[in-house]
Amino acid sequence: MKRLWEILLSVILWGLSWLHFLIVVPVLVVLGIFLDPRKHDYLQRGLCRRIAFFSGANVVVKEDPGFDRTRTSFFMSNHVNLFDPFMLYCAVPQFVRGWELESHFRIPVYGWLMKRFGNVPVPAVRSPKDLKRLWRMTQEAINSGVSLIIFPEARRTRDGYLSEFEDGGFRLAQQLGVPIVPVSLVGSFRHLRTGHWLLRPATIAVIFHATIETAGLRKEDLPALKQRVREQIASPVEAFLSRN
Numbered sequence: 001m002k003r004l005w006e007i008l009l010s011v012i013l014w015g016l017s018w019l020h021f022l023i024v025v026p027v028l029v030v031l032g033i034f035l036d037p038r039k040h041d042y043l044q045r046g047l048c049r050r051i052a053f054f055s056g057a058n059v060v061v062k063e064d065p066g067f068d069r070t071r072t073s074f075f076m077s078n079h080v081n082l083f084d085p086f087m088l089y090c091a092v093p094q095f096v097r098g099w100e101l102e103s104h105f106r107i108p109v110y111g112w113l114m115k116r117f118g119n120v121p122v123p124a125v126r127s128p129k130d131l132k133r134l135w136r137m138t139q140e141a142i143n144s145g146v147s148l149i150i151f152p153e154a155r156r157t158r159d160g161y162l163s164e165f166e167d168g169g170f171r172l173a174q175q176l177g178v179p180i181v182p183v184s185l186v187g188s189f190r191h192l193r194t195g196h197w198l199l200r201p202a203t204i205a206v207i208f209h210a211t212i213e214t215a216g217l218r219k220e221d222l223p224a225l226k227q228r229v230r231e232q233i234a235s236p237v238e239a240f241l242s243r244n
Contacts, residue, residue, distance in 0.1 A: 013199040016054035032116045048089040056201035061091045066210025069093045073179045079151035080188035091206040098149035160189035160241050162234045177215040182232040186240045
């Protein structure tokens with residue numbers, strides 16, 4: 001009986017989430033044609049908050065005293081499921097966009113929307129030319145005051161625990177002198193597990209750790225920086241998983 005209720009509830013939650021998404025996104029597409037996305041950022045945030053709500057997620061934001069809300073930064077987070085960008089967009093207190101796989105930009109309508117809204121395409125095959133373009137577009141975003149969400153695992157977890165981090169985001173942070181904010185998504189694995197479709201109502205804590213400065217760091221400092229960021233993100237995630 002419990003299993004039947006979980007299936008029924010998941011169907012309802014998926015239906016509400018998709019219905020809302022399909023109603024609101026065309027409005028954002030039309031607005032994106034005529035207006036700078038900054039002009040209707042509040043509508044985009046509203047979309048994300050309602051998608052979180054309709055999917056059964058209660059988003060709670062926690063901030064370390066050392067987190068600087070005003071600094072344009074790289075927000076580096078663990079990656080659990082397809083709702084992660086919505087949860088983060090609800091919580092980041094700045095105008096923010098993200099690194100996104102370049103293949104996503106070829107999806108009809110969605111790809112145009114992501115390009116128009118200023119997401120930065122990350123190539124799957126990273127030739128010197130592609131990496132130079134990624135570097136340039138990232139710098140342009142940062143210089144215009146746009147913070148970026150980066151998933152340094154570059155894939156979604158299958159067991160809730162963090163995978164190893166890739167180097168790309170850390171190299172650019174060091175080269176551009178962009179501060180890093182480690183972000184822990186805690187509770188997302190209970191909400192939805194990649195490879196499964198059941199949605200479970202859950203409280204998701206978005207934890208902003210202290211801002212980490214990268215100005216003055218050398219290339220030799222990157223392994224320690226990467227390990228430091230990973231440990232900060234992983235700590236509350238692993239503590240939650242061990243209790244549940």
